[in-house]
Amino acid sequence: MSSAVMLQLSGVTKRFGGLVAVNNVSLEVRQGEILAVIGPNGAGKSTLLNLISGLYPTDSGSMRFLEADITLLPPEQRAWRGLGRAFQIVQPFPEMTVRENLLVGGIYGKPRTSMKTAHKVVEDVLRLTGLEPKAETPAGELTLLEDKRLEMARALCTQPKLLLLDEVMAGLRPAEAMEAVELVKKVRSSGVTVLFIEHLMPVVRALAERVVVMDYGQVIAEGRYDEVAQNAKVREAYLGRSA
Numbered sequence: 001m002s003s004a005v006m007l008q009l010s011g012v013t014k015r016f017g018g019l020v021a022v023n024n025v026s027l028e029v030r031q032g033e034i035l036a037v038i039g040p041n042g043a044g045k046s047t048l049l050n051l052i053s054g055l056y057p058t059d060s061g062s063m064r065f066l067e068a069d070i071t072l073l074p075p076e077q078r079a080w081r082g083l084g085r086a087f088q089i090v091q092p093f094p095e096m097t098v099r100e101n102l103l104v105g106g107i108y109g110k111p112r113t114s115m116k117t118a119h120k121v122v123e124d125v126l127r128l129t130g131l132e133p134k135a136e137t138p139a140g141e142l143t144l145l146e147d148k149r150l151e152m153a154r155a156l157c158t159q160p161k162l163l164l165l166d167e168v169m170a171g172l173r174p175a176e177a178m179e180a181v182e183l184v185k186k187v188r189s190s191g192v193t194v195l196f197i198e199h200l201m202p203v204v205r206a207l208a209e210r211v212v213v214m215d216y217g218q219v220i221a222e223g224r225y226d227e228v229a230q231n232a233k234v235r236e237a238y239l240g241r242s243a
């Protein structure tokens with residue numbers, strides 16, 4: 001694939017006291033791809049996502065997104081530029097309906113969004129995510145799989161160009177996880193690039209076109225799933241600890 005680089009990380013480092021959680025990481029996300037970041041527990045994956053979305057400042061290194069330097073930008077400005085994020089722990093407003101929850105994302109996801117535009121975005125996202133039949137249901141009454149759809153939908157209402165997914169399949173049964181895989185593929189087909197963190201290897205195999213493997217804060221391998229699965233360093237990283 002020779003697509004344009006959408007997000008570029010150069011030598012990004014984050015320390016917590018004496019611990020280097022992300023250590024001199026350089027990687028790129030290409031327009032239109034689905035990229036997985038995997039690695040054993042504590043490898044630095046969530047910290048990396050927090051650095052990309054701006055929740056943590058970097059200690060050193062730089063980040064470019066769509067040709068602009070975003071290294072010092074706060075999270076909301078990154079979101080306005082098209083960086084969207086969905087979380088493992090879903091925290092909707094339980095008494096508000098699915099549609100109302102999504103409107104919050106639709107209104108606040110981009111500055112100066114009119115109600116008319118926000119409503120249009122929400123209707124498009126309800127259709128894309130298959131949540132239309134649940135639009136009037138209070139979010140607190142959804143099943144876990146519907147919760148996950150809502151979390152993805154909420155992120156999509158901010159109209160991201162790059163969607164960051166942080167273990168969004170966690171807790172799903174295998175068949176449900178595969179439904180969620182189909183949803184992520186649909187999201188990509190709608191024009192959104194995807195970077196996801198995932199522990200479930202069947203999901204990674206089914207979804208990722210490229211995989212970046214982290215261990216102890218560093219990138220230790222990169223390539224197609226079958227390539228990295230054969231990589232000696234990767235096998236050692238996974239076999240050496242319970243992951």
Ligand SMILES: Nc1ncnc2c1ncn2[C@@H]1O[C@H](COP(=O)(O)OP(=O)(O)OP(=O)(O)O)[C@@H](O)[C@H]1O
Nearest residue numbers: 016019020021039040041042043044045046047048
């Ligand atoms: N806010 C924090 N303060 C101090 N240490 C932290 C903080 N967040 C993460 N760490 C440490 O940084 C390292 C990387 O953690 P991180 O959560 O990024 O790993 P991970 O690969 O996402 O792990 P997991 O797969 O278990 O979620 C770990 O040693 C963790 O204990």
